[in-house]
Amino acid sequence: xxxxxxxxxxxxxxxxxxxxxxxxxxxxxxxxxxxxxxxxxxxxxxxxxxxxxxxxxxxxxxxxxxxxxxxxxxxxxxxxxxxxxxxxxxxxxxxxxxxxxxxxxxxxxxxxxxxxxxxxxxxxxxxxxxxxxxxxxxxxxxxxxxxxxxxxxxxxxxxxxxxxxxxxxxxxxxxxxxxxxxxxxxxxxxxxxxxxxxxxxxxxxxxxxxxxxxxxxxxxxxxxxxxxxxxxxxxxxxxxxxxxxxxxxxxxxxxxxxxxxxxxxxxxxxxxxxxxxxxxxxxx
Numbered sequence: 001x002x003x004x005x006x007x008x009x010x011x012x013x014x015x016x017x018x019x020x021x022x023x024x025x026x027x028x029x030x031x032x033x034x035x036x037x038x039x040x041x042x043x044x045x046x047x048x049x050x051x052x053x054x055x056x057x058x059x060x061x062x063x064x065x066x067x068x069x070x071x072x073x074x075x076x077x078x079x080x081x082x083x084x085x086x087x088x089x090x091x092x093x094x095x096x097x098x099x100x101x102x103x104x105x106x107x108x109x110x111x112x113x114x115x116x117x118x119x120x121x122x123x124x125x126x127x128x129x130x131x132x133x134x135x136x137x138x139x140x141x142x143x144x145x146x147x148x149x150x151x152x153x154x155x156x157x158x159x160x161x162x163x164x165x166x167x168x169x170x171x172x173x174x175x176x177x178x179x180x181x182x183x184x185x186x187x188x189x190x191x192x193x194x195x196x197x198x199x200x201x202x203x204x205x206x207x208x209x210x211x212x213x214x215x216x217x218x219x220x221x222x223x224x225x226x227x228x229x230x231x232x233x234x235x236x237x238x239x240x241x242x243x244x245x246x247x248x249x250x251x252x253x254x255x256x257x258x259x260x261x262x263x264x265x266x267x268x269x270x271x272x273x274x275x276x277x278x279x280x281x282x283x284x
Contacts, residue, residue, distance in 0.1 A: 017068045023059070025052035027077070033070035033224035034217060035063070035121075042078025045130050047086035050093075053109055053134075060115035070224035070283065071231075072119075073216045074138060075126040079209065084133025084156070091160065106166075109134060113168050116141040117239055120232030122223050126216035127151050128209050132191075137167040140176065140202075143235060146216045147203035151194035159189040175242065177202050227265040228283035 019030050027038040037059075039046035048056075063069055076082050085091060094102065116123060116138070125142035131153040139145055139153065147153075155173065157166045164170065164186030173182040177200040185192060197203040207215045223231060233256050241249040260266060265281045272279035 016062065016066055018062065018066045019068050021059075023055065025049065025055045028059070030069060032221060033068065033228075034073060034220045035069045035071075036073045036075065036213075036217060038075050038077050039082050039135075040077045042076070042080070044086065045080040045083035046076040046078070046135070047083045047089075048134050049086050049089045050105075053112055056138075057108065057112045057115050060112070060119050063119040063121060064115075067283075069121055070228045071220035072121050072123045073126060073213070073220050074123060074142060075213050075216065076128070076135075078129075079150075080129035081125070081127045081131040081151075082135025082138060083130050084135045109137075109167050113137060113141045113172075120235055121228070122220070122231055122235060124216045124220045124223075126213045127153070127203070128212050130154075132156050134167065137169060137172075140169070140172050143238075144216075144219065145197075145203050146212050146219070147194045147197055147206055148209045148212050149194045149206060150209060151197060151203065151206075152191040153197055153202065154189060154191040155185050156189035158187065164189075225281065227260075227263070227269070227281045229263050229265060230260045233260055 018028075018035070021028055023037075027036075027040045029036050039048075039052075041047060063072065094105065097105070122144065123142040124144040124146065125139040127139055127145055127147040129148075129150060129152065131139050131151060133154070133156055136153050136155050155164060155166075155169055157164050157169075169186060170182075173186065176182075177185075181200055184190075192200070192202065194203065194206055198206050205215075237249075237253060237256055241252065244252060264284045265279070268281060269279040
C-alpha cells in the first residue's frame with residue numbers, strides 16, 4: 001500500500017492493513033503490532049508542512065480501521081521531537097492567504113488532533129529536545145508521553161502574534177496539567193522543561209535521551225499484547241466522559257464494560273486464569 005487515497009472501504013470487522021504503507025513526509029514502520037511514526041527532518045528540528053499535516057490526518061484516520069496496528073509511537077529524528085509549523089513553508093505562505101484560505105488551514109491542523117484522538121490505538125509520544133507549537137499539540141493529543149531532562153515543550157503561539165487556543169490547546173492542556181498552569185504556558189509561550197513537565201503531569205516519565213524511544217516502544221509493545229479492543233474502549237471513554245455527569249459516566253461505563261464482556265478476549269482471560277496461565281489476547 002503506497003498511498004491512502006483510493007483505498008477500498010473496509011467491511012465491518014475487516015480492517016485494512018498498513019504494513020506496506022509508504023509514508024511520503026515522515027518515516028513509518030510496524031513491528032509486532034506497534035507502529036512507529038518518526039518525523040524526519042532533523043536538520044530543521046522536524047517541522048511540519050502543509051503536506052505532512054495532511055498526511056498525518058489521513059494516516060490517523062486510516063489507523064482507525066486497520067487490524068495490524070495495536071499501539072502507536074510518535075517520535076522525532078535526531079535530538080528533537082518537533083519544532084511546529086515550518087516557518088518558511090507554512091508561516092510565510094499563511095501571511096498571503098485570505099480568510100477562507102486561513103480557515104481551511106486551521107481546520108486541517110485541528111483535524112490532525114481529532115484524528116489522533118479518534119483512532120482507537122493507544123499513542124505514546126517519545127519526546128526529546130524541542131517540542132513546540134503544533135509539535136506540542138501532537139504530544140498533547142497522545143495518550144502517554146515519555147520525555148527527557150532536555151525536553152522543552154512550548155505552546156508558543158502567542159510568540160508569533162496568535163492566540164494560545166490552537167488545535168484544541170485550551171481544551172486539552174488544562175485537563176492534563178490544570179487550568180492555572182495551562183494558562184501560564186498558553187499566555188507566555190515559554191518552554192516547560194522535562195523535569196517540570198513530569199512534575200506537572202504532562203510527561204508520564206523521564207528517560208535518558210538515547211533510551212526514550214526504546215522505552216516508548218517497549219511500553220507500546222506491552223499495550224499491543226493486551227486486549228486491544230478493550231484498550232480502544234478505554235481510550236474512547238476517557239475522552240467521551242469529559243462531557244458527562246458522574247451518573248451518565250457510570251451508565252456509559254456499564255454499557256462499555258458489557259460490550260467488552262462479550263468479546264473473545266474476555267473469555268480467553270477467564271480460561272487462562274482458571275488454567276493459571278497468562279492470557280494471549282487477540283483483539284476480538
